Amino acid sequence: MILEQIIAKKQEETAGLSFIESDARPDRNFLDALRKPVRQKAVIAEIKKASPSKGVIVENMNPAGIGRAYENAGADVLSILTDETFFKGHSRFIKEVKQHVNLPVLRKDFIIDERQIEESVLMGADAILLIAAALKPEELAYLHEKAVQRGLDVLVEVHSETELRDVLSVCTPHLLGVNNRDLNTFRTCLSFTEKIAPLIPKGTMLISESGIHTPEDVRRVAAAGADGLLIGEALMLAEDKRKKLDFLFSGVKG
Numbered sequence: 723m724i725l726e727q728i729i730a731k732k733q734e735e736t737a738g739l740s741f742i743e744s745d746a747r748p749d750r751n752f753l754d755a756l757r758k759p760v761r762q763k764a765v766i767a768e769i770k771k772a773s774p775s776k777g778v779i780v781e782n783m784n785p786a787g788i789g790r791a792y793e794n795a796g797a798d799v800l801s802i803l804t805d806e807t808f809f810k811g812h813s814r815f816i817k818e819v820k821q822h823v824n825l826p827v828l829r830k831d832f833i834i835d836e837r838q839i840e841e842s843v844l845m846g847a848d849a850i851l852l853i854a855a856a857l858k859p860e861e862l863a864y865l866h867e868k869a870v871q872r873g874l875d876v877l878v879e880v881h882s883e884t885e886l887r888d889v890l891s892v893c894t895p896h897l898l899g900v901n902n903r904d905l906n907t908f909r910t911c912l913s914f915t916e917k918i919a920p921l922i923p924k925g926t927m928l929i930s931e932s933g934i935h936t937p938e939d940v941r942r943v944a945a946a947g948a949d950g951l952l953i954g955e956a957l958m959l960a961e962d963k964r965k966k967l968d969f970l971f972s973g974v975k976g
């Protein structure tokens with residue numbers, strides 16, 4: 723029930739946020755970068771110091787250094803964890819990284835309140851994540867619309883057919899992510915991508931998220947029809963990010 727715990731914590735945090743209005747806008751195009759991938763499939767490389775399932779992944783993490791290494795390795799965009807409590811992220815990471823890297827950035831956090839959308843723009847995010855399991859369909863539709871109005875791209879994350887149907891009944895996102903990890907049990911299984919891929923509407927990009935560690939994993943989600951891959955741990959743990967990405971893509975043709 724980790725998701726419930728995380729949401730309870732976010733409710734506490736967002737209660738203290740004030741409504742700020744600014745004319746700040748995202749300055750990089752996340753969706754465009756995903757549509758022109760460097761490799762056969764788009765790569766969202768994630769900067770994540772720790773996670774509830776793995777604990778600390780990298781001690782003394784230098785986000786800007788990792789961001790630069792990801793860019794040099796041919797990642798198309800970045801995902802940066804900003805949640806402090808469960809992922810040891812920080813709100814300043816996005817700006818810090820963008821000073822040294824030219825890639826668009828997704829703010830990876832648990833967005834449940836419209837004030838976090840303005841906050842994301844002020845943090846320097848170009849895109850945000852909305853997690854279907856954390857929101858009622860009407861809430862998701864509302865936050866999706868608000869984010870788009872503020873110029874943000876939105877990755878909508880689902881984990882089941884039911885969640886996908888609920889999402890599609892209220893909005894048609896440009897980017898749909900299938901999380902291969904069950905946020906309640908932490909187990910990953912790539913068959914989630916395979917099951918959900920055929921149900922994604924035309925014109926929506928499908929991103930396979932989590933649990934991608936081997937060339938066989940990449941081949942499998944690519945064959946299932948994923949347009950992009952979100953990879954965290956495997957890249958965080960790699961000494962040489964380019965070598966790792968080349969290796970991961972070694973089994974994908976075309």
Ligand SMILES: O=P(O)(O)OC[C@@H](O)[C@@H](O)c1c[nH]c2ccccc12
Nearest residue numbers: 901931932933934952953954955956
């Ligand atoms: O480290 P992995 O297994 O490659 O997974 C990355 C990413 O998909 C995962 O961090 C993630 C997917 N959805 C999330 C929602 C919140 C926090 C984290 C996530």
